[in-house]
Amino acid sequence: MKCRIILWMYSVISVLALLLLLSRENIFVLLALVLGVLLLGHREIWSLIRYRRLPVIDERVRDNLSNAMRLTGILFFITSIVLLLLLRFNVFKGVPVELIVSGEFVMVGIVYLIGYYYYDRVRPNLGKRAARWLKICLITAGLSLSTVALGIVLHNLISYWFDFEEAFFFILALLAAPAVFAVSMLVSLVIYIKGLFSPAGEG
């Protein structure tokens, strides 16, 4: 009964949102919404289709959900500030705002999923050594990303102040830091996927 009510509510709200967004021709927001619903509710939708009931939300799932939500909230806050700053300085000239906002929502949704599966599957399956490497790689990736921004600013400032083409921060920002970022993200991805598909979680 409860399952049927939820299914009905889901359907009615989806159809209303669909009609509203179609009438306003907000295709990007519509796509983001549909994708978001599918991404966030994939477990519930799958369980409703296959077992005709909602999955149990026990204490472990609740902990994982709240951890993933916290991570997503922090990211949403940071990306919103960055996007507002970029929009303020007209960086996205000609790009529809709906597209930018939709992109942000989709990205946040994907991060939520990655975060949820990290707490749900990856973290319990990782050994101490792999967990330490994952942490190091993620910190390195974050630092290298900030180095890109910092390098660009410093390169421009030094070039402007001393009236010559500064090379060190240029190479650092456009070559070294992106390379470090790519490598650390790749290693993180490998560790994550290894943890996600580790047989230990399947029992």
Next chain:
Amino acid sequence: MKTRMKEYRARLGLTQEQLAEIVGVRRETIIFLEKGKYNPSLKLASNIARALGACIEDIFILNDE
């Protein structure tokens, strides 16, 4: 933390799915508990012990470290 859940469950002839159903958790939670990869709350530990007909300290063994 070590657990003897699997042993007690096998004694009662319960599957992970059945134990999960009795305790009201997901099967994955039982898997992680049996492998010692998740520390349950006192309430969940007590429910599992009751379902398996044993004391908490018989099923969940705390490591000193």
